[in-house]
Amino acid sequence: MLAEESIALIKEKAAKYPERKSAILPALTVAYRQVGHLNDELYSEISEIIRVPAVEIAEAATFYTMFPKHPVGKYLIQVCHNISCALLGADSLIGYLEEKLEIKKGETTSDNLFTLVTVECLGSCCTAPMMQINQDYYENLTRERVDEILEELRTRA
Amino acid sequence: MSFYSPVRTNASEVAESDRLHLLKYAEDPNQCSIDTYVQRGGYGAWRKALTSMKPEEVITAIKDSGLRGRGGAGFPTGMKWGFVPKDSPKPRYLICNADESEPGTCKDRVIMERDPHAMIEGMAIAAYAIGSHLMFVYIRGEFAHCADQVEKAMNEAYAQGQLGKNIHGSGYDLDMIVHTGGGAYICGEETALLNSLEGLRGMSRIRPPFPAVAGLYGCPTIVNNVESLASVPHIINRGADWYRSLGTEKSAGSKLFSLSGHIKQPGNYEVELGFSLKTLIYDPKYGGGILDDKKLKGVIPGGASTPLLTPDMIEVGLDYESLPEKGSMLGSGAVIVFHEETCIVWVIQRLIHFFRHESCGKCTPCHEGTAWLEKLINRVESGKGEEGDIEKIDDICSNILGRTVCPLGDAAVMPIQSAIELYRDEWEHHIRHGKCLVKSQFGLK
Ligand SMILES: Cc1cc2nc3c(=O)[nH]c(=O)nc-3n(C[C@H](O)[C@H](O)[C@H](O)COP(=O)(O)O)c2cc1C
Numbered sequence: 001m002l003a004e005e006s007i008a009l010i011k012e013k014a015a016k017y018p019e020r021k022s023a024i025l026p027a028l029t030v031a032y033r034q035v036g037h038l039n040d041e042l043y044s045e046i047s048e049i050i051r052v053p054a055v056e057i058a059e060a061a062t063f064y065t066m067f068p069k070h071p072v073g074k075y076l077i078q079v080c081h082n083i084s085c086a087l088l089g090a091d092s093l094i095g096y097l098e099e100k101l102e103i104k105k106g107e108t109t110s111d112n113l114f115t116l117v118t119v120e121c122l123g124s125c126c127t128a129p130m131m132q133i134n135q136d137y138y139e140n141l142t143r144e145r146v147d148e149i150l151e152e153l154r155t156r157a
Numbered sequence: 158m159s160f161y162s163p164v165r166t167n168a169s170e171v172a173e174s175d176r177l178h179l180l181k182y183a184e185d186p187n188q189c190s191i192d193t194y195v196q197r198g199g200y201g202a203w204r205k206a207l208t209s210m211k212p213e214e215v216i217t218a219i220k221d222s223g224l225r226g227r228g229g230a231g232f233p234t235g236m237k238w239g240f241v242p243k244d245s246p247k248p249r250y251l252i253c254n255a256d257e258s259e260p261g262t263c264k265d266r267v268i269m270e271r272d273p274h275a276m277i278e279g280m281a282i283a284a285y286a287i288g289s290h291l292m293f294v295y296i297r298g299e300f301a302h303c304a305d306q307v308e309k310a311m312n313e314a315y316a317q318g319q320l321g322k323n324i325h326g327s328g329y330d331l332d333m334i335v336h337t338g339g340g341a342y343i344c345g346e347e348t349a350l351l352n353s354l355e356g357l358r359g360m361s362r363i364r365p366p367f368p369a370v371a372g373l374y375g376c377p378t379i380v381n382n383v384e385s386l387a388s389v390p391h392i393i394n395r396g397a398d399w400y401r402s403l404g405t406e407k408s409a410g411s412k413l414f415s416l417s418g419h420i421k422q423p424g425n426y427e428v429e430l431g432f433s434l435k436t437l438i439y440d441p442k443y444g445g446g447i448l449d450d451k452k453l454k455g456v457i458p459g460g461a462s463t464p465l466l467t468p469d470m471i472e473v474g475l476d477y478e479s480l481p482e483k484g485s486m487l488g489s490g491a492v493i494v495f496h497e498e499t500c501i502v503w504v505i506q507r508l509i510h511f512f513r514h515e516s517c518g519k520c521t522p523c524h525e526g527t528a529w530l531e532k533l534i535n536r537v538e539s540g541k542g543e544e545g546d547i548e549k550i551d552d553i554c555s556n557i558l559g560r561t562v563c564p565l566g567d568a569a570v571m572p573i574q575s576a577i578e579l580y581r582d583e584w585e586h587h588i589r590h591g592k593c594l595v596k597s598q599f600g601l602k
């Protein structure tokens with residue numbers, strides 16, 4: 001369910017565009033940030049708000065890989081495995097995260113706190129290796145830094 | 158106050174130069190605030206264009222400056238603006254392309270995070286030049302922080318009357334929308350970007366019509382890269398001749414280069430076009446040499462879709478003419494460096510995985526071809542390749558090249574073909590010995 005603020009935000013964004021369909025991506029972004037993933041129910045809700053058929057919203061949504069289409073952990077860890085990061089040890093970092101979290105990439109920890117995935121270049125190549133957790137970037141990563149970050153997130157949770 | 162991204166720049170060098178300009182304030186967090194920006198002369202070019210220049214004069218200035226697109230294709234910016242039909246009764250749109258997803262590239266981000274008003278000012282001038290009253294910036298979805306930064310800057314610009322109604326008493330109205338994407342490399346391609354902005358799946362359109370004639374909502378639309386637009390205020394302020402005097406004869410101006418990979422000092426560096434690639438890599442002001450003082454093995458000079466260069470080819474100017482002479486391209490200016498302990502087949506495996514993943518699926522040669530290529534390259538990489546695989550890979554590449562709706566197909570195959578040509582012995586070793594030459598040489602796992 002979309003929260004009041006999310007609905008208001010979607011309306012505010014949608015009002016600016018010359019055509020209603022342009023509000024699909026902004027609306028999906030708002031929904032994703034609130035819920036953590038997207039699903040049919042959210043497409044229907046968005047459909048009501050921006051008055052675009054739900055099927056068109058689903059059609060667009062399924063194209064974009066940034067929005068998970070099923071529930072994920074509270075923290076979605078997205079490690080870049082593209083070339084600049086890979087040259088600086090992204091694979092070994094992914095292995096380290098798998099070990100620490102006791103999951104394989106694509107999986108979620110049993111306490112639902114962390115989901116680990118790999119992603120393509122996130123535009124942070126000169127501060128590689130890097131990962132994005134929810135909306136935040138973590139750059140120039142080392143194993144020590146990863147330890148600190150996970151610790152910090154566990155405390156925050 | 159600290160920066161969101163700790164990326165290194167050569168801002169201090171730029172500040173002392175009267176030629177370099179884009180990164181002048183890139184190490185000063187105050188530059189993001191409109192008051193500081195204006196104190197330093199910001200929005201002066203916007204005022205000048207709006208109150209003392211006709212739109213055609215702005216276009217002429219940009220044409221004369223020699224500015225070419227910094228998003229990858231290097232198309233002359235002023236000429237592109239001139240393609241907007243003068244007599245069209247439809248609204249026109251200006252779109253700033255901030256999708257920044259060419260692997261290796263993180264230069265537009267540094268502008269948006271550290272000097273967002275420069276981009277907005279350039280957008281406004283471009284919008285005025287083409288007669289647009291609504292402009293968009295399309296920022297890749299993952300850049301949430303950038304988008305916040307730009308939105309904050311936009312709100313300041315509205316509050317100060319740089320945007321909105323009757324700007325500076327000129328009678329000109331201009332609005333701006335910050336739009337964020339959904340994580341798809343192809344949406345950086347301008348026609349896919351238009352579809353994405355219209356709420357459709359981000360798939361490329363067949364050209365013609367070109368966006369300048371029928372783009373967003375079927376209306377005349379100009380799409381320009383962040384860095385191209387951020388260069389515009391400097392040209393208006395200091396004149397086309399000044400800009401033209403920077404760089405080389407055919408590649409005017411300065412450009413940001415994102416230096417990454419096995420390099421001691423990765424970062425975003427502004428240099429004049431024509432600057433030596435070798436100096437960028439080895440000079441202590443920039444890259445400072447190869448990581449751990451190992452030997453250089455190769456360079457991808459313009460982002461993941463540009464052909465590779467071997468160490469004997471790096472005495473080359475970074476510009477639109479010199480790199481093609483060496484068989485490569487300037488691209489987005491993402492210089493990716495790798496040292497002797499890197500397996501070339503592995504590098505290409507990373508790249509083809511990316512392009513296969515990002516193919517939008519509209520045309521068969523790209524959609525099917527990249528999938529076959531990935532399979533074959535995986536096979537060779539893992540030591541299970543067969544005699545004839547190299548020829549097969551090459552053959553598929555030739556069948557993709559020039560046969561696709563958008564340039565992603567070409568982008569996917571050009572690095573592969575160059576990697577086979579330049580490092581064929583490594584591919585052969587993988588196939589004949591079932592293992593990696595480099596790993597054997599260096600005793601790596
Ligand atoms: C697959 C693909 C991805 C692209 N990605 C970007 C991008 O992220 N940013 C960008 O400015 N241009 C990108 N381009 C180039 C755009 O299509 C377009 O040429 C550019 O935005 C025009 O601006 P410019 O003339 O100022 O460079 C891409 C092109 C292709 C084929």
Ligand code: SF4
Nearest residue numbers: 517519520523561563
């Ligand atoms: S070349 Fe690839 S990305 Fe471009 S339109 Fe064809 S399938 Fe889509």
Ligand code: FES
Nearest residue numbers: 080085121122124
């Ligand atoms: S390659 Fe990892 S952020 Fe660009």
